[in-house]
Amino acid sequence: MKLLKRIPASLVSAVFALAIWQVVATVGPISDSSIPTATESVKALISLLGDAETWTAIWETLEMAVIGFVIAVVIAIPVGILIGLSGFAFTSTKFTFDFFKVIPPIVIIPITILVLGPSLQMGIFLVVFAIVFALAIQTAYGVRDADPILLDTLSAYRLGVLSRVRYARLPSAAPFIAVGIRISATAALIVAVVAGLIGGAPGLGRALLLTQTGGLVDQTFAIVLLLGIMGVIVSKGITWLQPRIVFWIPQ
Amino acid sequence: MRAGRRLLNILIGAWLPVLLIYLWWTASAGSTNPYFPPLSEIWTRFQELWVFDQVPIHVVPSLQNFAMGYAIAVVVGVGVGALLGASRSTYRYVEPVVDFARSIPAVATVPVFIAIFGLETSMRVAAIAFGATWPILLATIQGIRSTDATLTDTATVFRLTSTQVLWRVRMPAAMPIIFSGLQLGLQIAFVVTIASEFLGAGFGIGAFTQIATDSFLILDAWTGVILMGLLGYLINIIFDIVERLSLRWYYGQKKLA
Numbered sequence: 001m002k003l004l005k006r007i008p009a010s011l012v013s014a015v016f017a018l019a020i021w022q023v024v025a026t027v028g029p030i031s032d033s034s035i036p037t038a039t040e041s042v043k044a045l046i047s048l049l050g051d052a053e054t055w056t057a058i059w060e061t062l063e064m065a066v067i068g069f070v071i072a073v074v075i076a077i078p079v080g081i082l083i084g085l086s087g088f089a090f091t092s093t094k095f096t097f098d099f100f101k102v103i104p105p106i107v108i109i110p111i112t113i114l115v116l117g118p119s120l121q122m123g124i125f126l127v128v129f130a131i132v133f134a135l136a137i138q139t140a141y142g143v144r145d146a147d148p149i150l151l152d153t154l155s156a157y158r159l160g161v162l163s164r165v166r167y168a169r170l171p172s173a174a175p176f177i178a179v180g181i182r183i184s185a186t187a188a189l190i191v192a193v194v195a196g197l198i199g200g201a202p203g204l205g206r207a208l209l210l211t212q213t214g215g216l217v218d219q220t221f222a223i224v225l226l227l228g229i230m231g232v233i234v235s236k237g238i239t240w241l242q243p244r245i246v247f248w249i250p251q
Numbered sequence: 252m253r254a255g256r257r258l259l260n261i262l263i264g265a266w267l268p269v270l271l272i273y274l275w276w277t278a279s280a281g282s283t284n285p286y287f288p289p290l291s292e293i294w295t296r297f298q299e300l301w302v303f304d305q306v307p308i309h310v311v312p313s314l315q316n317f318a319m320g321y322a323i324a325v326v327v328g329v330g331v332g333a334l335l336g337a338s339r340s341t342y343r344y345v346e347p348v349v350d351f352a353r354s355i356p357a358v359a360t361v362p363v364f365i366a367i368f369g370l371e372t373s374m375r376v377a378a379i380a381f382g383a384t385w386p387i388l389l390a391t392i393q394g395i396r397s398t399d400a401t402l403t404d405t406a407t408v409f410r411l412t413s414t415q416v417l418w419r420v421r422m423p424a425a426m427p428i429i430f431s432g433l434q435l436g437l438q439i440a441f442v443v444t445i446a447s448e449f450l451g452a453g454f455g456i457g458a459f460t461q462i463a464t465d466s467f468l469i470l471d472a473w474t475g476v477i478l479m480g481l482l483g484y485l486i487n488i489i490f491d492i493v494e495r496l497s498l499r500w501y502y503g504q505k506k507l508a
Contacts, residue, residue: 009343016348102487106358107476107480115286194358198446198450228352235354
């Protein structure tokens with residue numbers, strides 16, 4: 001029992017899950033289907049990682065996610081601040097932004113394929129579309145959440161709009177923006193994959209589609225495993241990075 | 252007074268969408284660009300197709316799969332989540348797997364389900380249920396575990412059994428958090444529904460749009476995109492209403508505090 005406690009829970013958990021998978025794929029009711037065993041899939045993953053093409057695909061997916069993310073942040077934060085500063089602007093845009101915020105980007109893929117083709121640009125466009133509205137609304141909420149007493153004090157001292165933004169609005173928006181950025185980063189990766197899988201944009205999504213249409217089932221499972229690993233790295237990476245970059249924001 | 256204020260807000264919120272649609276309508280009026288047909292033509296085609304000629308063929312099956320998959324996800328996510336949330340030691344060993352499964356983009360699992368089930372309805376329902384379960388499961392675990400200690404202590408003093416504490420005290424207290432997971436699950440379920448149709452199906456609204464795009468029927472493709480967008484929005488609105496009604500006590504409490 002003591003020995004068991006010294007083994008990390010995550011390791012026990014992973015081995016256990018892989019063992020269940022192995023058994024289900026070998027004997028259970030769905031063993032007749034083409035589902036590969038855990039060992040076959042892990043083997044396929046290892047051989048994929050030895051392949052230069054896989055790394056190109058990973059790079060292309062990350063490229064779409066990062067470029068789209070940066071564009072969205074550069075647009076959304078200033079727009080969000082401007083909207084948040086005026087009650088009229090906030091009420092005016094709220095419905096429209098909310099509408100686009102909840103529309104999943106997958107819905108507009110057919111039109112984006114027609115206009116932009118199955119390209120890197122299409123993937124970037126979808127990533128921007130997926131996060132820009134939510135991030136702008138989130139920023140605007142943060143700006144509006146500023147302490148009214150602080151705002152009154154600043155205007156009592158006859159400090160202008162700019163210093164009110166700097167000393168009251170931005171500090172109150174920062175934690176909201178931090179949350180928004182965290183959600184957006186994971187969303188960017190997901191949408192970059194979906195753009196490839198559904199829209200034929202380059203990268204891991206397209207690689208996944210090709211393994212499926214080619215009937216390479218063990219590779220299909222391997223890529224899905226790889227996507228899970230990348231997802232964990234991105235979300236853990238941001239949780240680790242954020243307090244180190246914006247250290248003044250309470251988590 | 253408050254009703255008047257709300258009406259004013261609705262009016263202020265309305266001018267931008269009205270303006271956008273007006274701009275789209277006039278700018279596209281004489282359009283010869285094959286990808287951006289006049290909005291008036293899209294609108295006419297939309298009425299021909301979706302009011303309500305093609306609805307039973309394409310919309311109903313999509314919504315059925317969506318509802319079935321989401322229902323499974325809610326039952327499994329909340330049920331298993333409640334049990335896992337109540338047992339700390341088990342959860343320690345389950346957490347890494349749940350964390351991993353949740354990190355896989357739900358749409359990317361569709362090819363896996365196609366490999367197992369083929370292009371059947373069961374594949375779609377399974378993929379939808381799988382994708383939507385994780386956020387619900389995680390939110391339920393988190394909600395159950397963050398119950399106010401005073402609540403559970405009080406319940407123990409009143410000699411409630413641990414099962415009673417779980418279902419009568421911790422579950423209701425966890426509801427606001429569970430609802431956030433339910434909403435995320437709902438959005439994932441909708442996206443996976445459409446993805447599963449894009450990746451191969453004869454009918455369903457995603458399949459309709461995909462086929463229209465491939466055959467260069469641009470007007471039809473536009474109506475499909477607009478219909479999917481409206482459905483996605485509508486589903487969220489309905490969820491918001493259900494949440495507001497179910498969590499009335501919670502919002503009331505928050506207002507007092």
